[in-house]
Amino acid sequence: METVVARFEIRHRRHLGPDGVPAGDLPAFARDPAELVALYRGMVRTRAFDQKAVALQRTGRLGTYASSLGQEAVAVGLAAAMRPDDVFVPAFREHGAQLWRGVTMRELLLYWGGDERGSNFAGPRQDFPVNVPVGSQAPHAAGVALAMRLHGEDRAVVCAFGDGATSKGDVAEALVFAGVWSLPVVFVVNNNQWAISVPRRAQTAAETLAQKAIAAGIPGMQVDGNDVIAVRDAVAEALARARSGGGATVVEAVTYRLGDHTTADDARRYRDDAEVSPHWREEPLPRLRTYLTSLGAWTKAQEDALLAQCRAEVDQAEADYLATPPQDLASIFDHTFAVLPAELARQKAEATGDEP
Amino acid sequence: MTERTLVQAVNAAMARAMAEDPAVLVVGEDVGTDGGVFRATEGLLGRFGPQRVIDTPLAEAGIAGLAVGLAAQGFRPVAEIQFTGFIYAALDQVVNHAARLRTRTRGRLTCPLVIRAPTGGGVRAPEHHSESPEAMFAHIPGLRVVVASSPARAFGLLLAAIRDPDPVLFLEPTRLYRAVREEVPDDAPPLPLDRAFVLREGTDATLVAWGGMVPEALAAAEALEKEDVSCEVIDLATLKPLDEETILASVARTGRLVVVQEAPLTAGFGAEVAARVAERGLMSLRAPVRRVTGWDTVMPLLRLEQRYIPSAARIAAAVRDAMAFA
């Protein structure tokens, strides 16, 4: 005899489709146009930053850079759902979230320009730095969340990673920890449908990435990752559950990587225009702009002013970045341990002996 | 004439091995359509098809473990780890399985696999892309460790590694991928996996280097020649097993040893070389052994990486020191 012992379904949430027309009632925050304008600004600002960073890389003034073009709604939406005292544990493509939470453009440029001080940002001090070894940050998020639990706080963690990262053991392990201990953490999967040249369908035979939550015993859901309202809404809901002891959630945000993987990549090697171009019609900025315009909450003049403001901000950040005096070689020794061991002090003296 | 860069030589060695032996497979992230992020596997998918050139999900522990299973079934997987810093996730599989399956089963199951990975800095790469982890792997019983330093040697050594009946870690310095071109014929023979290469003969000091440090050691030797200091330069190439005899014979002639490694000083492979000479060649030494290495710090990001990587000038200074000793 066989009986059904478990069933599951994965729901997909969308509030604002590509045409900019709301599907049903919007969540409470989204009924305030000022909130929506703030989200829109966050995304435009992120795009402006991405453009500047790519330009700096192309002219040899930045290292390899991972643009978030087309995925701004994921980063901005998740950040807008967070409280300042929550902790963000990013991957490497959530510039929009870092900027929203107060990391400065100059700091981000320092990091991507190969200067460790970019990870010592002035705020938010408890957020983790950019994480390059794919997926390895997910267990940190479980650890931070356990610490919050042990401290009896109502803070929570948001951890971001990509579709590719969901194949890593680290991610599966983090979900398991978060599940068994009902930890206050939200895992946001930026499913941009590519991991360098490997398409989403080659990462897992599962229909959704959200359902990876099910095996860990936690809720998982999908959202339209190009709909910033849906991303913010879903993450806010998951955070509220986390704060009240309801445990972890996986939110899979389905979006698309409109650009190359990084400035070191040439995506034309593995995907053609016919694959990419339909996604330009889905991208997150126009749909929110259309909706705001339809509300009478956004005008051409405001758009122009915002673009000018963002241009000025990124230009200023570029100037500040380029004007930052370089670190001296001593810096690579000074932060290795809390107290420089005598042996390392000798190496430091040898290394820096020829410094002016 | 078939002039190749190091990365082209790596590609050619895999193509040759695949053409000669249907058991040879290539697995890894982005090795198929993309041809590998460094283009090491370019063209292999088109030539050998998706059954033999396999894009994997993003999972290094999985890739290494997969290779163990394939190898135990008689395939000869060549697994690519995309960047040096991501090889650590594969470590469990390498230490606990690939390197000891033969021992555990007393030869019943074996692991004729190769793990290829880039190594070293100097190409302005992102965080975790520039480390030199060879010593950690040389410490693992049952694993061969090879580091390439020229197109021709890369070709012959990789061919031998793929044909070898045991697991081999094959490290490729990213800095040298496109640094020079060299004649590398398609039918060049495999090279022995237990022999160091004397690249330059000399009488005053022996420079032992591997990987990205080999060109630096050669440049130092060149500079020192103008000062009438004659350096012998040895490319260790196969760290494990180590060709002690070539080193000892050289030191017996020169009386001075300078070991150069890009990796941090402490417990680096240079320590092993120095120890072997201390054990078996002490009486030939006319000066203390010198090591020129990276610092015992985290590999810095790109702005300071050139100040971390040992330079020809630092190597030459160490040789001058040794010369001044006696």
Ligand SMILES: Cc1ncc(C[n+]2csc(CCOP(=O)(O)OP(=O)(O)O)c2C)c(N)n1
């Ligand atoms: C553990 C690990 N393996 C490989 C890489 C090289 N790499 C960098 S990003 C990337 C793809 C990541 O895909 P995904 O998780 O979907 O994130 P996305 O880049 O699409 O934002 C790979 C393979 C890495 N950084 N870390």
Ligand SMILES: [Mg+2]
């Ligand atoms: Mg992705």
